Amino acid sequence: MGALSDLRLTRRGRVVLAIVAVGFGMAALSGARSLNAVVLPGIVAVVAGAVQLSRLDAPSVRRRLPPDDFVGATHEVVLRFGDGDALREALDAPFVAAVRDDLGEGLDGPEAPTRATVGAEPVRYEVTYDARGDRTLGPVTLSATDVFGLLERDLLCRGTESVLVYPERRPVVGWFRRELYREDALGASRQRNEFDRLREYARGDALRDVNWAATAKRDDLIVNEFAAETDQRRVSIRGGARGDAADDLASAVASVALALLDDGVPVDVAVPNGRVSTDGGPDGRRRLLELLARTPRGAVPDADADVVIEADRTGTTVRVDDAETPFEALLPADGDAETAVTAAARSPDDAARPATDGGDPR
Numbered sequence: 001m002g003a004l005s006d007l008r009l010t011r012r013g014r015v016v017l018a019i020v021a022v023g024f025g026m027a028a029l030s031g032a033r034s035l036n037a038v039v040l041p042g043i044v045a046v047v048a049g050a051v052q053l054s055r056l057d058a059p060s061v062r063r064r065l066p067p068d069d070f071v072g073a074t075h076e077v078v079l080r081f082g083d084g085d086a087l088r089e090a091l092d093a094p095f096v097a098a099v100r101d102d103l104g105e106g107l108d109g110p111e112a113p114t115r116a117t118v119g120a121e122p123v124r125y126e127v128t129y130d131a132r133g134d135r136t137l138g139p140v141t142l143s144a145t146d147v148f149g150l151l152e153r154d155l156l157c158r159g160t161e162s163v164l165v166y167p168e169r170r171p172v173v174g175w176f177r178r179e180l181y182r183e184d185a186l187g188a189s190r191q192r193n194e195f196d197r198l199r200e201y202a203r204g205d206a207l208r209d210v211n212w213a214a215t216a217k218r219d220d221l222i223v224n225e226f227a228a229e230t231d232q233r234r235v236s237i238r239g240g241a242r243g244d245a246a247d248d249l250a251s252a253v254a255s256v257a258l259a260l261l262d263d264g265v266p267v268d269v270a271v272p273n274g275r276v277s278t279d280g281g282p283d284g285r286r287r288l289l290e291l292l293a294r295t296p297r298g299a300v301p302d303a304d305a306d307v308v309i310e311a312d313r314t315g316t317t318v319r320v321d322d323a324e325t326p327f328e329a330l331l332p333a334d335g336d337a338e339t340a341v342t343a344a345a346r347s348p349d350d351a352a353r354p355a356t357d358g359g360d361p362r
Helices: 011-030 033-054 085-092 174-180 212-216 246-262 282-293
Strands: 061-064 074-081 095-103 114-118 123-129 133-145 151-157 161-166 194-200 222-227 235-241 267-271 274-278 307-312 315-320 323-326
Touching: 011 033, 033 151, 061 133, 074 095, 095 123, 114 123, 161 282, 174 246, 235 246, 246 267, 246 282, 246 307, 246 315, 267 282, 274 282
Parallel strands: 235 267, 235 307
Antiparallel strands: 061 074, 074 123, 095 114, 095 133, 133 151, 133 161, 194 222, 267 274, 307 315, 315 323
């Protein structure tokens, strides 16, 4: 009985009922033959639609989640309905529905529901990451219609899943990065003083290290490995935020830290919710981004660092020694060679891969 009370007439259903009402009027004036011609088929169609929809149960949904990525990224979400013996009947009898995946704050998706045949095809839509942090997808609402399109009923597919959105990453000018490590070696990823050996490509290797001659002779990518002759300098970065400036802080820290890692310089980052030290490998970068995705406001953990970044309602400042610089002043101007490929366009896997300098592909 509850299922029947959930039924609603569609626009087509309202038109059919209006025609049925007119048919009753014609029957009163012209005889019962009008009932057979107009009224009875309409009533049968409405009853059949009501029976079909009342028997539907909300199917389970399996969601192919998009990857964790930076603010501004857009990815595809795929929904597949039905799983297991309990839903075999529903899969054997697909139904048409308008599908809407409820997106939490910080995610942007299609304005209108996606029309699909549930149980016969997956539903695909694109989601854009608007704000950093843990973001929720689900539950899914199905507005099912009967085969005649006269009635509709909402089915709720419970269950939610989440993605982690990293802070916006922006390019940082080269002179500032070089100033931080000017007294020491640039790090292993840039040292070309002594060739060590050839080896197979590993995730995280820079494309500039690929030995194309050796690669052409084999099925796998082969890279050059160089010996490090000096110890790397580790740059310490500390950050804090006041008011509602935590997003600005996370973006600035991520931008500076990842730019240094791209240069082969290890970093030690501390913010109000934790600390990460990394030499630039994929796991270390991901731990750094996960930390910054959840960074709240709070005081700078330790002001005695190579780089201190503070954000408040007036803006974000970067302090090195006794010199303070607005973070905006460290961003390349439009048309600068360093902005040829921006950090925001890179996926998390790319962010976990050392970049080349200048205008080379990242």
